[in-house]
Amino acid sequence: MLQAKGVSHKFDYELFKDINLQLHQQESIAIIGMSGSGKSTLLNILSSLLKPNSGSVLFKDNEIYKLKKSKLLNIRREDFGIIFQAHYLFRGFSAKENLDIATLLSSNEVDMNLLKTLKIEHVLTQGVGELSGGQQQRLSIARVLTKKPKIIFADEPTGNLDKETSLLVMDALFNYIKENNAGLILVTHEENLAKRCNKTYKVVDLKLEEIR
Template identity: 60%
Template sequence: MELLKGVNLTHAYDYTLFENVSLSVGEGESIAILGVSGCGKSTLLHILCTLLKPNSGEVIYGGRSIYELSSDERLKIRRNDFGIIFQSHYLFKGFSSGENIELAAKLTNNAIDDEILKKLQIEHTLKQGVGELSGGQQQRVSIARILCKKPRIIFADEP
């Protein structure tokens, strides 16, 4: 079953980054977007997860053209159905790692999954401030934050 589809996506700044890119992702399927630095991989991910509107083309999720929805409807999809792991961790600096994970879980009415914490080997860091963690630990907290939301789709930009 098709979960997400990009149709003839084009994006340009002062130059064309990519043109007429189409792809589809089915339930339980994983895909990778490969290319040299600066070719538009992150931009394409941002378009697919509703953070950036393409110059042309459409993204279809749940049978609906996502950029025809209101910004509130797109936010709801991003919050509940999509998990986005950015290149930068975007953790809340004044919070502990556990509070960062808990906040994401609460926003989607989920609980922190202890098994995820064990698999990512961060269960011992939950009371530490994010500034006290190594870069790898911060990235694993960021990943745990997304996995505890239990999203239908995970977008990972160089995790």
Template identity: 60%
Template sequence: MNLLSAQNISHTFEYELFYDVTLELKEKESIAIIGMSGSGKSTLLHILSTLLKPQNGKVELLGEDIAGMGKKRLEKIKRYDLGLIFQSHYLFNGFSAYENLEVAQILSNNSIDDALLQRLDIHHCIKQKVTELSGGQQQRVSIARVLTKKPKIIFADEPTGNLDKETADEVMNLFFEYCVENDAGMVLVTHDNELAHKCDRVYKLEDKKLHQIK
């Protein structure tokens, strides 16, 4: 089953960023998108994850064209089926780390997994305020928050940018295992070629086109 299908996507700001972008994401699969800064990687991710509307082309999520979805249906998919991770954490600073996870728990009706907190090495600081955590700890809390939702598709924009290499490798292994075990998929945007090539497929956004290189 295709979790995500994008067909002939184009986008322009003051100038044309990219055109005729087509890709698919299947269950248990991970794909990476690389490219130079300013090539449009994050913009493309925002379109695929419904944060931006495509100016041209079609995006389907879980077999449904988002253009034909009603507002309630789209909000339901975003709430339960999509998990977004950015280099900026977007945590609630007035809350503790655990309270941030409780938000995801309430929205998704899923429980908080203690084993996940242990694996991300945040179990010891989970009661601390977000503002008391390091950047790496905040990033791992944001990753735990997304995985608590148990999404069908993970959209990740430089998710390991604030992590050391050992922790980044562990986080990526966690993502890959999650996708396989939950019939989910991941779209990763990164500048790290080594990280990208751990994914099942790799695309490069270059010269306004998306080229598959793996």
């Protein structure tokens, strides 16, 4: 479904080189590594947000960075779901209005069972600014999943959450990929979360090593 071939990238210094990776349907991959090793940059490259210096990223056998901009934007909008550490919600809107935006863009209905799993079904009428940080993060994840993406790219989605809420979030993500024949690429520093994925890779010495 998604494949990286010989991906290399650098800023003022070399970040990583010749990275190869494959993601299949109903598969989850964790990427771990030290701070500054390039985990988030690699996720941005895989999710179409940053073009690598060299190498290619293929989605359904199409090299995404060789596509027309309109086609790439369409894939990003319809097929990719990107979860950031920051929630990027519309603060002047209610929780429900934030979800409604996703339904307008995708023509999908909000899954009330998902909201119940994330324990946010009771906050729909509240303004974003009235929600706790954990509720905002769960709302942002619900908004992403409402699009029904083929691949979820998650950058430390539980980094600011307590243990119980982290479990809710990860259960929702793993249930989603199983029920929707999707895939998940997760950047995390939490080993317990990484162990729940089918494969774990570590960015070390400019390379991506499969460690499990």
